[in-house]
Amino acid sequence: MTRLINFTKGHGTGNDFVLVLDEHGELELTPKQIAKICDRHFGIGADGFIRVIRSKNLPAGQALLADVPEAEWFMDYHNADGSVAEMCGNGTRVFARFLTEKGLVELSDGQTLSIGTRAGVKDLQRNMAGFAVDMGRWKLGKDDVLVHAANLEVARPGQSINVGNPHVVVALADSAELKALALHDAPKLEPAPAEGANVEFVVPEEPMVKNGVGYFSMRVFERGVGETLSCGTGIVAAALATRHWAGQSAPNTWQVTVPGGTLGVRMFATEDGERVGLSGAAELVFDGQLDLDSL
Numbered sequence: 001m002t003r004l005i006n007f008t009k010g011h012g013t014g015n016d017f018v019l020v021l022d023e024h025g026e027l028e029l030t031p032k033q034i035a036k037i038c039d040r041h042f043g044i045g046a047d048g049f050i051r052v053i054r055s056k057n058l059p060a061g062q063a064l065l066a067d068v069p070e071a072e073w074f075m076d077y078h079n080a081d082g083s084v085a086e087m088c089g090n091g092t093r094v095f096a097r098f099l100t101e102k103g104l105v106e107l108s109d110g111q112t113l114s115i116g117t118r119a120g121v122k123d124l125q126r127n128m129a130g131f132a133v134d135m136g137r138w139k140l141g142k143d144d145v146l147v148h149a150a151n152l153e154v155a156r157p158g159q160s161i162n163v164g165n166p167h168v169v170v171a172l173a174d175s176a177e178l179k180a181l182a183l184h185d186a187p188k189l190e191p192a193p194a195e196g197a198n199v200e201f202v203v204p205e206e207p208m209v210k211n212g213v214g215y216f217s218m219r220v221f222e223r224g225v226g227e228t229l230s231c232g233t234g235i236v237a238a239a240l241a242t243r244h245w246a247g248q249s250a251p252n253t254w255q256v257t258v259p260g261g262t263l264g265v266r267m268f269a270t271e272d273g274e275r276v277g278l279s280g281a282a283e284l285v286f287d288g289q290l291d292l293d294s295l
Contacts, residue, residue: 015090051078055074071116097283136276139162159241202241
């Protein structure tokens with residue numbers, strides 16, 4: 001008997017995902033099966049896999065519900081190689097689009113949707129661009145990391161930063177250097193982070209700041225995936241690192257261009273410290289069915 005599951009393909013500025021509704025936590029897929037689903041030649045193809053599950057039906061979600069009972073849904077996120085990841089910034093917005101368009105939640109303008117992730121609860125609201133997500137607190141690394149990448153003649157220092165998952169951000173000289181990068185292989189990091197890291201390469205525009213908004217372009221290599229057209233947490237990390245390098249006069253609002261489009265980043269003060277938000281489009285592309293016995 002054929003075992004079929006329904007799936008939806010979605011993306012945020014080209015960072016694409018396969019989403020599967022598993023409300024009661026009945027679907028158990030191995031990393032190998034998830035990797036096959038995400039394979040662009042032998043599967044559906046995606047940068048990541050999102051299981052849409054009620055928080056009460058997953059141990060990681062149950063732990064969050066004690067403090068934030070409104071976080072009824074959990075984004076169970078896996079990289080394209082099947083490995084578990086803390087979260088995905090673009091994925092949170094696509095997750096919110098899925099919940100709202102499939103009628104699983106109602107979200108009016110001005111209302112907040114709280115979702116569970118392995119990096120804690122994330123709050124989202126609708127905006128003109130699509131959805132805005134509060135990515136929460138962040139932490140700047142104390143030590144530089146030396147970054148080697150193909151077609152980068154000299155290794156560059158990278159700024160380590162954690163926005164719920166680990167990143168290393170590298171400043172390049174100009175757009176020609178950014179374009180010349182070959183990211184078919186993972187950049188080499190010295191010292192290598194124990195859990196790996198996403199690596200962002202950035203080039204500020206000239207001038208970098210226009211009318212109080214900062215602008216730069218970026219490419220990214222995601223651990224467990226490869227180069228992607230966009231990475232939400234990477235965009236946030238790159239904006240924070242660029243502001244750090246620019247000094248106290250740097251703005252708190254940024255527009256970041258990646259191969260898949262443009263997203264907005266905003267840093268804002270709260271009682272418990274500075275937080276950072278990410279806004280941009282989130283689209284559902286098509287629905288389909290997948291034969292589990294083919295995996």
